[in-house]
Amino acid sequence: MNSLSGQAVDSGISMAGLGTGQELPESLVSRLIEQWSAERALDARAVLDEHPELWGHKSVVLALAYEEFCQRIDAGQSVDGDAFCRKFPAWEKSLRRLISFHEYLEENPHLLPAAQVEWPRPGQEMSGFAMLAELGRGTFGRVYLAREVNLGGRLVAVKVSLDGAGEADILGRLSHPSIVPVHSVQRGPSEGLTIICMPYLGPVTLFDVMDKLGTAHRRPTGARHILEAIRQARGQWPPGQHSDDAPDPELLRGSFIDGVLHLIAQLADALAFAHAQGICHSDLKPSNVLITAAGRPMLLDFNLAGGPEVLRRRLGGTLPYMAPEQIEAMVSGQAALPAALAVASDLFGLGVILYELVSGRLPFGPVSVKGRLNEVAAKLLRRQRQGPWPLEKTHPQIDPCLARLIHRCLAYEAENRPASADELAAALRRHRSPFCRARRWARRRWLVSLSVAAGLVVSPVAVAYYVASRPAAAVRWFNQAGSARQRSRYHQAEDCLSEVIRLGGPRD
Template identity: 35%
Template sequence: MGVKPGGVSSRLGPGADRPSSRAPRPDVYSAAIADLTDRWGRGEPAPAESYLEGARLWPPDRAVELVYREYRLAMTAGLSPSKSAYLARFPEHRGALERLLGLDAACPDSLLGRFDEADDDPLPVAGDAIGPYVLERELGEGGFARVFLARQADLADRPVVVKVTTRPTREPWLLARARHPNIVEVLTHAEVDDGALQLIAMPFLGGAALSAVLARRRSRPAGARPSRFLDDLDATAAPEHRASGAPGPSRAILRAMSDAEAFAWIAARLAEALDHARRRGVAHGDVKPSNVLIAADGTPMLLDFNLAQDWTGADAVDAGGTLAYMAPERLLALAGDGAPAPDDERAHRADVYALGMVLLESLTGWSPADGADPGRAAGRAAFVSAARVMAEARRRPAWVIRRAEVHAGRSLPAGLRAILRYALGPDPAARYSRGLELAEDLDRWRSDRPLAFAPEPSRLHAAGRWARRRRRPLATAAAGLLAAGLVAWLATDGRSAQARLERSARHKYARILDSPESRALHAQRPGDDPRRRRHSTTAADAFAALRDYDVVGDPAWRDRDDFARLPRDDRDDLELWLLEQALRYGRALARREDSPGDWRRARDVLDRACGGAWPAPMLHLRGRLAERIGDDAPAPAPRAAHPAVDAYIRGVAAEVDDEEAEEDAGVGARRAAGFYAEMLAIRPGSFWGRYRAAVVAFSLSRWGDAADGLRACLARRPGNPVLYGVYGTCLMKMGREAEALEQCDRGIDLAPDHAELVQVRAFVRAGGPELDALRGDILRYERLRDALPDRFLRDPDAGDVAAIGRDLPLGPRRDGAPPDEAVGPEELDARAVLASRILDVDTPVDDRTPIRPDVDPDPRRLELAAREVEKLLALDPSNFRARIDRMCLSVCRRRPAEAGRDLDVVLADPRLPEYARSAPGRLDALHFAACLFAREAEFVQALRLARKLVELSLEVHEPHAHALYTLAAVEGYGAGYNSKWVPLAARHLEQAVRNNPKYEAWFRNDPLFKRSRPRVQAAVDAIRAALAPPRA
């Protein structure tokens, strides 16, 4: 089955020719194919030629389709038709038929069998392949769609969920517009079979639909011990992706809650997702338990936005949705009782009502769908009647809630009952108007705070009734006792609620800052090249951080409990970080050309983030944005920010200047260092001030300053594993490997499965003698990273080492394809540096010695380095530097044939001149390789490479003294065995020394001249004497 993203395709393969004006009408083709099929079915087979009279009038693709239909009919009849016979019968279509019959031989029987049968069911079945998607098993089916668990063959067989529908749908576009952490996103969309089917691919998140979890809870025998929510989720989860007991923030939150709190938390997150979709102009239209996924990691997700459209724009019975969860106004519209025409706001309120019904069902187990929805197949009259009856019942939300409580055999908590009564109000104007309001009340109920929108239940009602029955005996004594008890209760409850709020605020900040997977430190770690950072990634990360604290939508975000309840030092640090994110977000959006909408969003975020106190860089950025927008929005009345805040933001702005600079990127870092020093003089205990100062010091190779800053950061955040890894890297740069290992171990103890920390420890160990421990760290990193083929995920034996590289391509990819998208350039660079560090080859620090060693590295180090280079080439076969490194390693390992093959590839690579031109220092590796070839008696290869280096230096117009010296050294080595090379070596050496005198000292110390030095020196002296001017 063919598939093209955003386009159309055909099961029958090629055929793009357009029919001519004289061609038969399309119905003639279909009639001919149908008649052919019918005649074969009656036992009266007819040849395709009988239909192709006047073949010039038939487009080639339709003619091929007719011939192929006859071929399949013959196969079905058991005649075993010959492919060659068909090619001989229709020579004018030989090419297309040959390709099509070849595809027929490769197609699975399930697909071919469906082609042979009457096509009553156009939807695919398990076992089919659609483009790269192989459908493994069916997950669900509706009237016009099927959903499958599939594997994506062109991306390492990753599991995905594929939905195939026969109806056109806006779902992919709506989901793309309403992206949210609690809405399942679309990976790709395509049309299949010339638009007959629509395909949507979504990530496979495991877990189970909420409806499946609730069904399991309902099936529990009466009197059985109740199970926890996560136990029910794991029992019903998809077997391909189980996460029982797995760590994760959502599961940790759910594990710590009662079931009522867990369902309230799930409903709050879904309400936030609905509100986010509403702000993007999307209403769901069919919120129900089967359209809620609880992922394997515990995250609740909204599914199936296929009905996310204005359901009143069509006939009421065709509006879509599920009766049992509809709001009363939707039910009345379906019944045709003259309900007012709803707008987008009412559509969102209807979604929030449906979510309230889902919450009630989750809390009690009572399903509003039991016997209530006759289904549309029962006929319009029955359907309309059911809608009218249900709308009447929904006019009394207290009765609906009580019915559910009776079914559950228990009462709901008073706070939840109040929230549900407000959410299920019959009048849209008298219930929650936004999903965020429902989410806020649910979160307040969980944290024992007063409700913000629903009316509060009376906590003192029962106590007052009891006191009234005993008014006389209690009138005197109870007044004082009740007052004292009430005061004590309120004080205790207040302290308890305040303590919970403070713990929640600290936990949220710690999760953002200390989680090894958090983006808070990831994009800002020392050693990262900021110019590699994509502006879109910067904007997305910054926006996510701002959204976490509602800086995007609430100008009073500093008054929120998750900010205001933090300790003073953490609150000051968090404010700095959020202002930094606002600046980065604004700078990223300001770079977008001709995008007034983005500029306005950036300006609004700056206004909300700064409030009334503006750091100078943010005020300047706002002015630039306002000038580019050109509207009449009033400018803020700025008040100068606190000096420490202003200095910090100036430092960040200087760093961003470096990120946007094309050349001389260190200028901004040096300016930033001064601003951070100014800031720390005012707030010496600031975490972010210390960290940013350490980042800048690291980028400027000021290792001591960086180490001091990171040590201060760890004093503030001793539970942050990433900081230990960064500190270990800094200590390694200072040559303090033992201390670096200790810091790496501490980080790994905190996050044992964080691959980057294991890689940092491997870097540290690469310079030391513990090669077995180094090998273990490298192997553990690869298993955690899971980016390489399986052959690299085991400890190699001698046979594996000898076979390294045999199945890798010898030449670079010519199509310019990038390496695996999961592996970024930073990781490729890190792997290359690790290979070099394993070899422990130090470059001389003076000009007296050539840049090459005269000692053999440890064979075990050679083996480890070679394996790292092979990994590089497995991830990126076009990596030019890695191929050169492999060539050098092959020479060192006495493998001349492999080195020669790599040399052929390197010298023939068209990128070689550009490689030399972009950074001449890169050619040091080739100079090194030429001398290695000579030292290992591969004289011919050494001479080829040395001469190529001279040609390259001339071609790219770079000083060629080094290339001349390398050629002289190779010829000097040859002169030790054949005197014919002496004059050539002397001539090239004299030219190199004439351009740079340092090569005179190189010549005296170079082991390649060991056997020929006196003779070459004499020849050089003779050349100089001949060139000297005659004496007067």
């Protein structure tokens, strides 16, 4: 059972040696595995302890750990996946995802490509592209950092996929700031392979960012944490195009919730544009959202996308992010989703991403991939019918109105979700208005006041300090905003609330 060629992992190879003649990490991994396997069973933890400088290289750790896992399974050993992943704490979540997908394909081998594919390897050249390193992979394609030999050796991202011409055709029709564009497309040297050349905009996906944002029990407080997570996730990879662009100013200020809403509103804009062209994405998930160094989210991987005629051939997705109607159609063998349902399913997938960013967890709980596809799907459908875990319980400080909007995106019945991506984008931006941001600030302070009033262990001196430590000017502006709103002077109220924000009032 060697390492499956179709595992889905968002690689993070360090490129410290790129262009310097140093050994690329992937060839180093191959050499280390060969050395160990020639003498004894591979022990990834021991290899990494012998070479501690490799612990910080995500793809090196994942490759070594996954190879050990496969060797142990091949030897007939029983391996506890969760315990195994805990041996690599820095990359535990990514390794768990990789091994879960391995187990899923073992249970559902019919999902693998019918024929073995000879994918290019880093160090090889294919159709004018010198492959430098692997950026990511899925069941039916791989993405590489490459140099375009005939164009001055510029860095590009190259996707090699099975029957990818349809994806290239779709991307060629979608010109939007939040959709990754295409430079060129050509047939590969092997039958059925398509090579899509795209600008290299950096290696970081929203999945990588979420990996760095902390656990569900400790969520970030400021929007700046998103930029810091992007910086950490990029590591030593070479900078992408526009890497010198100034950081998005909306991520330099405000709360973490404000930053999340800003990101998701841009993705909703991209979906609205695609939907207007008759194209649905159909596989929204964090690893299909690229994040530039400046903090711009961009949709990628339109492999399952298309209008009704394409969806008729390519009904699928990624279970935790699939809408109920997608799952039911896939399990029943339905030919296609009606166009209206395909649009609604995209909004559901975006809602799952939004919920996960806000709370640090999936709305319907973790999805185990152990078992047959129909069994796993049926279990998830039961949870979706019950509705998501209330956001107010996972994130008590969230604005109830915002929580209701997110829950609407996750409604079991498609007609109960927002009517369009445009409507969702507008609603998200309303929740970033000065009034809503100040309301979140006031709600947080109100919760503190209730705690004091309830007689929690707070001395009079502590209460006095709390009141004295509030920014007096911000409080005055907030009170003036309330008075203006009561008198229906909404423009004046918004101006006052803008001053509250400028003075540092609302910080979720």
